[in-house]
Amino acid sequence: MPLVVMHSSPLFWARLAAMVLACVAFSVAVHGANLRHGTGDWCLFCWGFSFVGTLLVLLVEAFGLQARAPVSWKNFPITFACYASLLCLSASVIFPLYFLKGYQRSDRTRDYRIVATVFSCLATVAYLTEVSISKARPGEVVGYMATVPGLLKVCETFVACVIFVFISDPVSYDRHDALKWCLAVYCVCFILSAAIIVLCVGECTGCLPFSFARFLSAFALLAVLMYLSAAIIWPVFQFDSKYTRQTSRPSSCSSSPGLCPWDKLVAVAVLTVVNFLLYLADLVYSARLVFVSV
Secondary structure, rough: OOOOHHOOOHHHHHHHHHHHHHHHHHHHHHHHHOOOOOOHHHHHHHHHHHHHHHHHHHHHHHHOOOHHOOOOOOOOHHHHOOOOOOOHHHHHHHHHHHHOOOOOOOOEEEEHHHHHHHHHHHHHHHHHHHHHHHHHOOOOOHHHOHHHHHHHHHHHHHHHHHHHHHHHHHOOOOOOOOHHHHHHHHHHHHHHHHHHHHHHHHHHEEEEEOOHHHHHHHHEEEEEEEEHHHHHHHHHHHHHHOOOOOOOOOHHHHHOOOHHHHHHHHHEEEHHHHHHHHHHHHHHHHHHHHHHHH
């Protein structure tokens, strides 16, 4: 894309704004937020990864190197933008939970943390704007990742990653075999969704010995059924008095920074339902992709 055309594109300005805002959030947090908890490293990774990836996209398009890129340029930029928006969103939620919640002193450290949170939220909005501009419009010929099912795949894998974090610290799936089934659901669906994204970004879908569109529909149906079972099993075995002693939120959770173990169990239950709904929407769109095209 010529530089003059690129500079007049709303997509360019959305990417530039997202890159700058993520860089500011990263710089402010490193400079004066006094990050001592390991969660701060995750937030710094979210902002730094988003900044570097967007800079790479801008440089590739500025020098017209799309054809030489080892990935599908119809799929990679919007896939990265969607992941970057989710990463910045997670940092925007996690950062104040761990570094502003319960912090009573009014000093420069608190001010830096507030500023980092604000710029993280603004970066999230900018990346969402980029995704909105890049996604497929009716009648457009675009890559799979620019369609609604493709964007849903990104959200599904990201939600699964958050679930993995919550169930592993502390480990909360080893008390019953039913909870291990939930872990299997999260792992299988995540691996297959991630594989689909890799195949699309790497432009390898044509090498498959079967119809990719029909595979997407079959997988979406399987994921819906598996997540439906997990959405029922997880809260029953985590909160029912028949299977656990702790059936209500401990009072210590109110004063602890971030999320206590009980809050993480609730979060996993909510995120399981969220992923069930995402896969359900994925199934509807994927079925339309198969049967409407046929």
